Amino acid sequence: MLTGEVRTRVEDIEKQFSVSEEFLKKAVTFFIECADKGLKVKNDPEALLMIPTFVTSIPTGKEKGVLLAIDLGGTNFRVVSVALNGDHTFDLVQAKNPIPVDLMKGTSDELFRWMAEKIHDFVKENHSNAVESGNRLKMGFTFSFPIDQTSLDSGTLTRWSKHFNIPDCIGKDVVKLLQYHLDALKVPVVVSALANDTVGTLLARSYTGADKEGKTKIGCIFGTGTNGAYEEDLDNITKLPQSIRNELKAKGVRKMVINTEWGSFDNKLRVLPNTKWDEQVDKLSPNPGFHLFEKRVSGMFMGEILRQILLDLYREGLILQQYRTEDKLPHRLRTAWDLDTEAMSLFEIDDSTDLKASELKLEQMLRLPTTVEERVVIQRLTRAIAHRSSSLAAVPISAILLKSHALDGHNVNVDVGADGSVVEFYPGFRTMMRDAIAQTQLGPKGERRLHVNIAKDGSSVGAALCALSSEF
Ligand code: GLC
Numbered sequence: 419m420l421t422g423e424v425r426t427r428v429e430d431i432e433k434q435f436s437v438s439e440e441f442l443k444k445a446v447t448f449f450i451e452c453a454d455k456g457l458k459v460k461n462d463p464e465a466l467l468m469i470p471t472f473v474t475s476i477p478t479g480k481e482k483g484v485l486l487a488i489d490l491g492g493t494n495f496r497v498v499s500v501a502l503n504g505d506h507t508f509d510l511v512q513a514k515n516p517i518p519v520d521l522m523k524g525t526s527d528e529l530f531r532w533m534a535e536k537i538h539d540f541v542k543e544n545h546s547n548a549v550e551s552g553n554r555l556k557m558g559f560t561f562s563f564p565i566d567q568t569s570l571d572s573g574t575l576t577r578w579s580k581h582f583n584i585p586d587c588i589g590k591d592v593v594k595l596l597q598y599h600l601d602a603l604k605v606p607v608v609v610s611a612l613a614n615d616t617v618g619t620l621l622a623r624s625y626t627g628a629d630k631e632g633k634t635k636i637g638c639i640f641g642t643g644t645n646g647a648y649e650e651d652l653d654n655i656t657k658l659p660q661s662i663r664n665e666l667k668a669k670g671v672r673k674m675v676i677n678t679e680w681g682s683f684d685n686k687l688r689v690l691p692n693t694k695w696d697e698q699v700d701k702l703s704p705n706p707g708f709h710l711f712e713k714r715v716s717g718m719f720m721g722e723i724l725r726q727i728l729l730d731l732y733r734e735g736l737i738l739q740q741y742r743t744e745d746k747l748p749h750r751l752r753t754a755w756d757l758d759t760e761a762m763s764l765f766e767i768d769d770s771t772d773l774k775a776s777e778l779k780l781e782q783m784l785r786l787p788t789t790v791e792e793r794v795v796i797q798r799l800t801r802a803i804a805h806r807s808s809s810l811a812a813v814p815i816s817a818i819l820l821k822s823h824a825l826d827g828h829n830v831n832v833d834v835g836a837d838g839s840v841v842e843f844y845p846g847f848r849t850m851m852r853d854a855i856a857q858t859q860l861g862p863k864g865e866r867r868l869h870v871n872i873a874k875d876g877s878s879v880g881a882a883l884c885a886l887s888s889e890f
Contacts, residue, residue: 419794424736428798431727434693435802437809439857445689445810446858449817452683457676458656464686467679470658471617472570474671476634476649477625477883479506486545486557486607487881488537491615492580492642492718493517495533497540498875500882506626508879513540519581523704526587526595534599541605554608558881561592562615562643564679570884573612579681580643580718581755583704611884614677615639615837616647618880621675623835623873625883631869632831635824637876640811640847641838643681643709644716648818650676680814681712690714691806695726702754711814715807717840721757723803728757728796737792750784757784759840765793765800767845773797807840808847812854816864825864835873842872 420428449466456468482504489496498512515536521529541548541555548555563582565573574591578584587595593609600607613621620637627634638646652663652674666674684690685708699722700706700713713719731737732747741747750756761783768776773793780786780793788796815834819825824832841847848870856865873879 420791420798424731424791424795427731427734427736428795431799432802435691435806437691437806437854441689441691442809442812442816442854442858445684445813446817446820448689449680449683449813450821453678453817453821456678457650457654460657464688466683467564467576467677468655468657469565469567469614469677469679470655471567471614471647471675471677473613473617473621473675473884473887474666474673475887476675477621479625479627480504481625481883481886483886485882485885486537486541486555487560487878487885488533488557489560489562489615489618489878489881490517490533491560491562491877495536496878497537498878498882499540499544500879502625502879502882502886508626510875510879511544512875512878522582522584524584526584526590527599529584529587530592530595530599531602533596534603534605537600537607538603538605541607548606552606554606556610556885557607558611558613558618558883558885559593559596559609560613560615560618560877560881562639562645562877564682565592565612565614565677567612567677570611570887571609577705577708579705579709579712581704611881611887613877613881613884614645614647615877615880616645617675617677618878618884619835619837619873619876620647620649620880621883622876622879623833623871625879626873627833627835627871631833631871632867634833634835635822636815636818636834637873637880638815638834638836638841639838639877640716640836640841642716642718644712644811644838644840645677645679645681646814646818647675647677648822649673650822678814678818681709681716683711683814685710690810695723695730698726699723711810715810717759717838717844718755720759720762720803720807720840722755724762724796724799725751725754725757727799731795737795738786738788748785751786759844762800762804763844765797766804768797804844804847805850808844808850809854811847811851812858815851815868816855816858816860819864819868820859825860825867829867831867831869834868834870835876836870837873837876841870
């Protein structure tokens with residue numbers, strides 16, 4: 419349907435976003451190398467962070483108790499009360515608070531005080547007994563950013579990711595910060611475990627999954643950001659001081675969950691595809707030079723990549739030429755991060771005549787009137803970006819399964835627990851990811867034995883499970 423110069427240009431961009439089988443294999447090998455290095459050394463810019471989480475047991479589904487959990491994600495702050503019923507099921511009451519944008523860039527005191535206030539409101543409403551009796555409730559804290567974790571209930575912030583940038587928080591213990599503000603408000607809560615959202619997802623899926631489709635080997639997030647966690651042999655985590663490993667071994671511990679922080683895979687761009695739009699998005703982000711894998715994969719960035727390409731096509735005189743100068747373009751198209759990935763979900767599957775559904779969405783969301791031809795361009799670019807994202811998503815999953823020999827043995831099946839808006843709602847994301855997994859060293863046979871399941875509310879339930887494990 420496209421013709422002439424526009425068509426050539428779109429085809430050229432599609433080529434830049436295509437991912438080959440050869441690339442996938444190479445990237446998997448490199449991922450394994452970076453992961454192995456990250457288990458041995460700290461602070462190597464080429465290695466993955468591979469953060470030891472001090473979570474040393476995986477739930478069986480028999481756990482019982484009522485616990486609080488909070489989840490500071492990329493967009494929302496959730497306060498949750500979880501009742502684990504001991505039979506793989508749970509009941510959950512939650513309050514979801516969108517995080518005000520100015521708090522993401524203010525001071526740590528402002529953010530943690532706001533969180534403490536929200537927890538206070540929730541506890542007053544849902545646990546009035548605790549407020550009256552003064553009995554402190556245990557709470558798991560899902561903090562979805564890179565942390566240098568020193569025990570189950572302490573960890574200092576290494577760096578921010580996603581939309582957050584609060585410099586004074588770096589290097590501080592986030593559990594202490596929160597506990598300080600909770601105590602100041604006299605909230606009867608003790609923060610007893612700190613967990614990454616991927617760790618929460620791994621634990622929650624292990625609790626609910628009941629091994630129906632094999633053991634849960636990876637907990638992962640494809641949402642605003644992306645990351646994954648898995649269980650590693652303690653003996654391989656040689657960067658953990660020997661004294662700590664010995665102490666754990668004496669207690670019978672053999673494994674520990676590792677938060678890979680795979681969003682930061684290949685920050686030196688040794689293998690990852692790199693287009694001029696990726697570079698522009700990186701420059702605009704709060705953490706340039708970091709989380710370069712995440713910036714090619716997760717929800718926060720896909721829409722912005724599309725916006726950057728559309729601006730370029732406009733500047734090249736190929737689309738939206740009714741706007742004579744750039745400052746006349748609709749404000750939202752000129753504003754970074756205003757084109758969200760949710761709209762791309764609609765463009766991806768729009769099969770209405772003349773892409774009318776996309777036309778409406780573009781008008782509502784960006785106040786942007788478009789021609790059919792422009793909408794075809796947008797749909798093709800959307801598909802190219804999402805296809806690259808979901809194919810790249812195959813790399814860490816395949817690498818971890820290969821590295822941990824999870825699929826070795828006769829007829830072994832494994833479960834991958836996933837959470838996040840992209841994997842849950844982006845049309846075809848999981849299928850495209852699986853197609854790419856089949857092209858890696860796992861091959862179609864390995865791919866068939868892997869089941870990707872959504873761990874609904876995974877991070878909060880997982881944090882509650884972590885808080886419970888602090889009792890043992
Ligand atoms: C970012 C964070 C990571 C988190 C992921 C998904 O990559 O650094 O800790 O798990 O987003 O929310």
